Every structure is written in C-alpha cells, then in structure tokens.
Amino acid sequence: MKAYSYALYGSDLLIRDIEDSCNITMITLLSSQEVDRYKRVSPPYTDLHNMMAEGFNLLYSESYSSEIFQIYAITDDMHLFALRLVPVAVLNLFFFLVHFLAAKFILGAPCVLILLILKWMRRHQAADANIEEFLLAHNNFLPIRYSYSDIKKITKNFKCKLGEGGYGSVYRGILRSGNEVAVKILNKSKSNGQDFISEVATIGRIHHINVVQLVGFCFNYSKQALVYDFMLNGSLDKHISYKDGDDPLNSKKMYEISLGIARGIEYLHRGYQSFTPKVSDFGLARLYPTDRNIVSLTAARGTLGYMAPELFYKDIGGISYKAYVYSFGMLLMEMAGRRRNLNAHAERSSQIYFPLWVYDQLGKEKELERVDAIEEERETTRKMIIIALWCIQLSPNDRPSMRKVLDMLEGDMDRLQLPPKPLLYPMEASVDDADAEIELETVSSSLSTPIVSSGYQF
Numbered sequence: 001m002k003a004y005s006y007a008l009y010g011s012d013l014l015i016r017d018i019e020d021s022c023n024i025t026m027i028t029l030l031s032s033q034e035v036d037r038y039k040r041v042s043p044p045y046t047d048l049h050n051m052m053a054e055g056f057n058l059l060y061s062e063s064y065s066s067e068i069f070q071i072y073a074i075t076d077d078m079h080l081f082a083l084r085l086v087p088v089a090v091l092n093l094f095f096f097l098v099h100f101l102a103a104k105f106i107l108g109a110p111c112v113l114i115l116l117i118l119k120w121m122r123r124h125q126a127a128d129a130n131i132e133e134f135l136l137a138h139n140n141f142l143p144i145r146y147s148y149s150d151i152k153k154i155t156k157n158f159k160c161k162l163g164e165g166g167y168g169s170v171y172r173g174i175l176r177s178g179n180e181v182a183v184k185i186l187n188k189s190k191s192n193g194q195d196f197i198s199e200v201a202t203i204g205r206i207h208h209i210n211v212v213q214l215v216g217f218c219f220n221y222s223k224q225a226l227v228y229d230f231m232l233n234g235s236l237d238k239h240i241s242y243k244d245g246d247d248p249l250n251s252k253k254m255y256e257i258s259l260g261i262a263r264g265i266e267y268l269h270r271g272y273q274s275f276t277p278k279v280s281d282f283g284l285a286r287l288y289p290t291d292r293n294i295v296s297l298t299a300a301r302g303t304l305g306y307m308a309p310e311l312f313y314k315d316i317g318g319i320s321y322k323a324y325v326y327s328f329g330m331l332l333m334e335m336a337g338r339r340r341n342l343n344a345h346a347e348r349s350s351q352i353y354f355p356l357w358v359y360d361q362l363g364k365e366k367e368l369e370r371v372d373a374i375e376e377e378r379e380t381t382r383k384m385i386i387i388a389l390w391c392i393q394l395s396p397n398d399r400p401s402m403r404k405v406l407d408m409l410e411g412d413m414d415r416l417q418l419p420p421k422p423l424l425y426p427m428e429a430s431v432d433d434a435d436a437e438i439e440l441e442t443v444s445s446s447l448s449t450p451i452v453s454s455g456y457q458f
C-alpha cells in the first residue's frame with residue numbers, strides 16, 4: 001500500500017483537524033516571520049520545506065544564556081538533522097562584562113577613589129563655609145572654634161599685620177566663606193582654658209551694631225586667638241591724630257562716631273553689668289586674673305591714658321563699669337580735640353595735657369574757634385568736650401552712667417553744665433605697682449562736690 005506524507009500548517013491546530021487514517025509522525029516549529037507571510041492560507045509544500053530548512057529564531061530568557069540549544073527539523077526526504085544554536089551574543093556579552101569589570105576595577109578604581117575624595121572635600125568645604133555663614137547670620141550661636149592651623153590658613157601665615165595692641169598682634173585674614181576678619185593673637189595669658197572659653201562664649205553672645213562681632217576663637221593651650229569681623233575703616237586713632245595731607249573727619253562725623261561708641265558701651269553695660277571692668281577691652285580684661293583690690297599696671301594691660309585711675313590708684317573708688325565711662329570720656333575728648341590728650345610735643349606747655357587746657361578754654365570762645373571754624377561744628381565740639389569732662393571725673397561716683405552719657409550726647413547743649421575742673425593728680429598718691437610709670441593723671445578734687453546738672457542724674 002502506498003503511503004503519503006501530508007503537512008499541516010497552523011498555529012492553532014486541533015486533533016480533530018487530522019484525518020482518522022493518518023498518524024502524526026513529526027511536529028516541528030517554523031519561523032514566525034516566514035509563516036506570517038501566508039496569514040491563514042497554507043503555504044505550498046516546497047515553501048514549508050524551505051522554512052524548515054532555514055530554521056527559526058529562538059527567544060529565550062537570560063537564565064538559559066550559557067546553555068547550548070538543540071533543535072530538530074525534518075527535510076523533504078524525512079531525514080532528521082540537528083540544528084545547533086550557540087548563544088554567541090550572550091557569550092560575547094559575558095566576556096565584555098568580565099573585561100569591562102576588570103578594567104574598571106584595575107584602572108578605574110584609583111580614578112573613582114580620587115573623584116570621591118574630591119567630591120567629599122568639596123562638600124566638606126562647602127559645608128564649613130555654609131556653617132560659617134549660618135553662624136554669622138544667626139546671632140544666637142557661639143563663635144566658631146578654629147585650630148591653630150586654621151588660623152594660619154586664614155591669615156595666610158600671618159602675612160598682613162594690621163597692628164599691635166595691649167593684648168597682642170592683629171592680622172588680616174579671610175575665611176573660607178570669603179568674609180574678611182581681623183585675627184588677634186593673644187600674648188600668653190595666665191588664664192586657664194575654662195576661663196578663656198567661658199569668656200569667649202560671653203563675648204560671642206554680644207551682638208550689637210556698634211560692637212565688633214567676635215566670629216571665632218582658637219585655643220590650644222599655648223596658642224590663643226580671637227577672630228573678629230574686619231572693620232574696613234581700621235582704627236579710629238588714625239582719624240584722631242591724622243597726618244598732614246590726610247582728610248580729617250569733620251565734627252559732625254566725629255560726633256556720630258562717638259554716639260555709636262556710646263551706644264555700644266551702653267548696650268554692654270545694660271546686659272553685662274556683672275563684668276569686672278579693668279581695662280578698655282571689654283571681655284578680655286577678665287582673662288587676666290586679679291586677686292587684689294589694686295590692679296597692677298602689668299596685670300591690667302590696656303592703653304595707658306584711657307585707663308580709669310581706680311584701676312591702679314588706691315582709695316579712689318571701687319572698680320565698676322564706670323571705668324569704661326572714664327575710658328570713653330578720654331576717647332571723646334580726643335575725638336573732639338582731634339589730638340591726643342597727652343602730647344609732649346604740644347605747641348604750648350599748657351597744652352600738654354589737653355583736658356586741663358581745654359577746660360580753661362571753654363569760657364574763651366576765641367580759643368575754641370581754632371578747633372572748628374563753623375558755628376554748628378563749634379557747638380558740637382563744645383558739647384563733646386563738656387560730656388568728656390564729666391566722664392573723666394576722678395571719682396567713679398561723679399561720672400555719669402553710659403545711659404546718661406547717651407542722653408547728654410543726644411540732648412540739648414543748653415541742659416549741660418560744666419563739671420568741676422580736672423586737676424593733676426598729686427604724685428604722692430600711692431601706686432601699688434613698683435613698675436608703674438605714670439607721668440600725668442587727671443583728678444577732680446575728690447573732696448569738692450561736683451556740680452551735677454539738674455537735668456541729668458548720675
């Protein structure tokens with residue numbers, strides 16, 4: 001009996017599609033792209049044969065990627081042949097990945113590490129700058145603590161010295177945030193760390209438009225520094241004793257500056273009356289301990305001439321915030337007169353000690369005209385001098401409070417009365433420090449009752 005082979009084609013063949021007299025001898029898969037060409041019509045046998053001979057695309061998941069597949073197909077003479085598919089692309093991908101990872105770790109690791117370090121440093125620096133700016137902007141925070149190497153970086157190794165004061169040298173510096181600062185390197189003080197830090201915390205909490213802001217500090221036992229906001233116009237003293245050719249500040253400006261200083265000191269006295277004032281620098285004074293009633297000149301550093309007499313003379317009065325009033329008075333006198341209070345090179349010997357000389361001139365309009373030519377300016381100068389004379393009274397009790405000083409500065413000239421005449425302090429007064437060398441000091445007779453203006457209660 002002759003047998004025939006038939007081929008049935010379809011993606012949804014059912015068993016009932018096969019005639020009862022037929023057996024299924026082989027089933028095979030075909031290329032879907034080829035099959036799509038025939039839609040629902042059966043392809044001719046030769047096309048079927050060609051499709052089987054060409055094989056078909058295999059789709060398989062990645063988990064089989066390393067395996068080798070075997071597919072069987074039939075030929076027209078019914079011989080089986082094996083179609084071997086090796087996932088070359090997968091193998092290539094695998095080798096590429098291995099090489100890529102090896103290259104990445106061997107060559108790329110140091111680069112990645114460097115990049116990470118740079119990124120960390122940049123973020124760290126930015127964070128520091130942000131913190132500095134944040135601390136500067138938010139007044140309630142304490143000053144920043146800097147290491148000594150930070151201080152060296154900030155000042156570019158102490159490149160630019162601004163000046164020298166009683167407590168040490170001052171250098172110009174720039175913070176990472178770009179803010180300019182003045183860094184004061186303190187001479188060795190006998191204070192312990194606790195004193196220093198608590199003092200810094202106290203000064204650091206002071207925020208007033210007329211008080212230089214303490215930005216930070218450095219403390220590593222042997223090195224102590226204070227970092228302040230930078231004052232663009234420098235120190236006032238260069239405007240007081242200006243040289244020929246300099247453009248001196250007029251009386252109005254001097255008056256405005258003195259008002260600002262008075263407001264700053266008044267603010268400090270309001271909130272910090274518990275300070276033990278000894279010298280003209282507000283908080284620093286307490287870093288230099290005193291265990292005696294009389295403060296020696298060597299202990300109570302500061303600028304001689306501005307220091308209140310009770311800081312080094314016995315029996316004048318207790319040390320209180322009035323010592324600052326004295327210092328302010330001496331400064332106010334210099335600002336009004338545009339000259340140092342004590343000037344050995346003065347034109348006339350009577351002018352050597354300015355407060356004494358100026359007191360005598362107050363009644364003589366002509367003499368004061370030399371200081372200021374314009375009437376309005378003369379009035380301002382006169383006002384400043386009278387207030388200064390009140391401030392430098394020998395007895396602390398006779399000096400006005402800073403609040404009263406402010407009232408006087410802001411008030412009418414007519415309400416001011418002349419204070420008692422300042423006298424030279426008798427040199428026989430006992431000075432507790434053998435090293436002290438004071439040539440001239442002012443006193444108003446401690447016995448004479450000061451004439452207190454009815455308008456101002458001290």
Ligand SMILES: Nc1ncnc2c1ncn2[C@@H]1O[C@H](COP(=O)(O)OP(=O)(O)OP(=O)(O)O)[C@@H](O)[C@H]1O
Nearest residue numbers: 162163164165166167170182228230231235302303
């Ligand atoms: N915040 C600042 N900004 C700019 N310059 C400053 C600042 N602080 C100080 N200086 C400069 O440094 C100099 C010394 O200042 P410092 O405060 O040490 O002493 P002083 O005030 O002159 O005297 P003393 O030690 O008696 O207070 C000043 O004359 C000024 O030129």
